[in-house]
Amino acid sequence: MVPGHEVVGEVVEVGPEVTKHSVGDVVGVGVIVGCCRECRPCKANIEQYCNKRIWSYNDVYTDGRPTQGGFASTMVVDQKFVVKIPAGLAPEQAAPLLCAGVTVYSPLKHFGLTAPGLRGGILGLGGVGHMGVKVAKAMGHHVTVISSSSKKRAEAMDHLGADAYLVSSDADAMAAAADSLDYIIDTVPVHHPMEPYLALLKLDGKHVLLGVIGEPLSFVSPMVMLGRKSITGSFIGSVDEAEEVLKFCVDKGLTSQIEVVKMGYVNEALERLERNDVRYRFVVDVAGSNIEEAAAEAPSN
Ligand SMILES: NC(=O)C1=CN([C@@H]2O[C@H](COP(=O)(O)OP(=O)(O)OC[C@H]3O[C@@H](n4cnc5c(N)ncnc54)[C@H](OP(=O)(O)O)[C@@H]3O)[C@@H](O)[C@H]2O)C=CC1
Numbered sequence: 001m002v003p004g005h006e007v008v009g010e011v012v013e014v015g016p017e018v019t020k021h022s023v024g025d026v027v028g029v030g031v032i033v034g035c036c037r038e039c040r041p042c043k044a045n046i047e048q049y050c051n052k053r054i055w056s057y058n059d060v061y062t063d064g065r066p067t068q069g070g071f072a073s074t075m076v077v078d079q080k081f082v083v084k085i086p087a088g089l090a091p092e093q094a095a096p097l098l099c100a101g102v103t104v105y106s107p108l109k110h111f112g113l114t115a116p117g118l119r120g121g122i123l124g125l126g127g128v129g130h131m132g133v134k135v136a137k138a139m140g141h142h143v144t145v146i147s148s149s150s151k152k153r154a155e156a157m158d159h160l161g162a163d164a165y166l167v168s169s170d171a172d173a174m175a176a177a178a179d180s181l182d183y184i185i186d187t188v189p190v191h192h193p194m195e196p197y198l199a200l201l202k203l204d205g206k207h208v209l210l211g212v213i214g215e216p217l218s219f220v221s222p223m224v225m226l227g228r229k230s231i232t233g234s235f236i237g238s239v240d241e242a243e244e245v246l247k248f249c250v251d252k253g254l255t256s257q258i259e260v261v262k263m264g265y266v267n268e269a270l271e272r273l274e275r276n277d278v279r280y281r282f283v284v285d286v287a288g289s290n291i292e293e294a295a296a297e298a299p300s301n
């Protein structure tokens with residue numbers, strides 16, 4: 001998780017040209033807060049693919065100031081990037097759905113992988129992966145979690161409702177599962193071999209890369225040719241898709257598994273993130289925190 005990007009809160013003020021939201025609405029802001037509005041992705045309302053996108057954190061806004069994500073008590077955002085939070089969804093639940101939820105929902109929809117009965121693999125059971133299991137199950141898919149260890153088996157099967165669990169180092173189990181999946185949602189954030197997973201795909205199967213990996217991945221071409229398989233990627237989702245996935249989650253009764261913490265706990269939360277010690281997302285309750293107190297307690301650099 002990159003901390004501090006998705007934000008959910010109440011509108012406290014609107015500009016004179018704002019038509020989409022009113023004071024008091026519960027709204028959210030995802031990973032993107034700016035785009036050019038002129039390129040093909042912008043015109044197709046898939047603004048996340050605009051090459052001039054402005055990230056909601058660690059970026060520079062149109063006024064030259066840094067974007068700071070959710071680490072603030074208020075933020076100013078163009079209405080285009082503000083998502084309505086539907087009734088029936090708690091704000092703390094909505095926040096992770098604006099990233100992990102839409103990140104899995106968008107490729108399933110875009111690549112035509114929403115029909116009930118499909119067989120999907122979720123590779124890596126973390127923040128994005130756990131939403132992958134939930135969203136895919138809610139679509140009526142047969143879901144296999146593919147994990148690097150057996151540690152999360154009970155969690156995946158009993159709690160998240162996965163149908164099968166594969167440990168990627170178990171060569172026999174991987175061989176038995178060959179040619180069985182319509183898609184793999186790959187959330188692994190580090191370099192990993194592709195071929196063991198490509199072998200799990202059926203004819204026309206799709207391997208969707210979501211993890212940010214800074215090293216080249218490799219595979220021999222017959223692994224994709226003999227089976228017409230695709231390796232592709234996907235980046236979060238659009239504002240429209242974010243609104244859609246929130247509605248989908250309300251309709252299907254889906255929630256994300258979160259740990260709500262106060263601002264004063266942020267440094268510990270970051271340390272725990274580094275140890276991979278969260279199931280599956282921290283949500284920082286900024287409004288309910290004493291920010292001044294938390295700032296005073298934080299070590300100065
Ligand atoms: N494409 C996009 O738009 C988005 C991309 N991301 C990216 O997706 C990736 C996953 O994010 P997120 O789910 O939050 O991350 P998490 O750390 O929560 O989960 C990643 C999972 O990958 C598996 N894994 C396998 N090997 C490793 C390893 N060496 N180190 C760490 N994890 C490993 C683990 O699952 P297991 O124990 O089951 O093997 C782990 O839980 C990140 O790279 C993130 O930046 C996030 C949001 C949007």
Ligand SMILES: O=C/C=C/c1ccc(O)c(O)c1
Pocket residue numbers: 001002031099212235236
């Ligand atoms: O390079 C792409 C990064 C995507 C990304 C988006 C959101 C998020 O939380 C990430 O960890 C990565």
